[in-house]
Amino acid sequence: MDKQELYLELVNIQGQGITIFLEGERSSPKDVSDLLCVQEDCSYMRDYVYEKGVLTELHFDKVQNR
Secondary structure (H helix, E strand, O other): OOHHHHHHHHHHHHHOOOEEEEOOEEOOHHHHHHHHHHOOOOEEEEEEEEEOOEEEEEEEEEEOOO
16 A cells, blocks of 8 residues: 555544554554655554444554564
């Protein structure tokens, strides 16, 4: 996925009232897409947080590569 696609996806997600987090901190679609598309030596995992069956948060956390 390229940077623009990721950014647009995250803008859409945020527009649905879903809060985006990067490494435990509230973040923006721009900050997340900028960081994820620059990183070459590490990966980020998505974690979807649901409350009563409704997606409320999307977390991006660094995964340690071995």
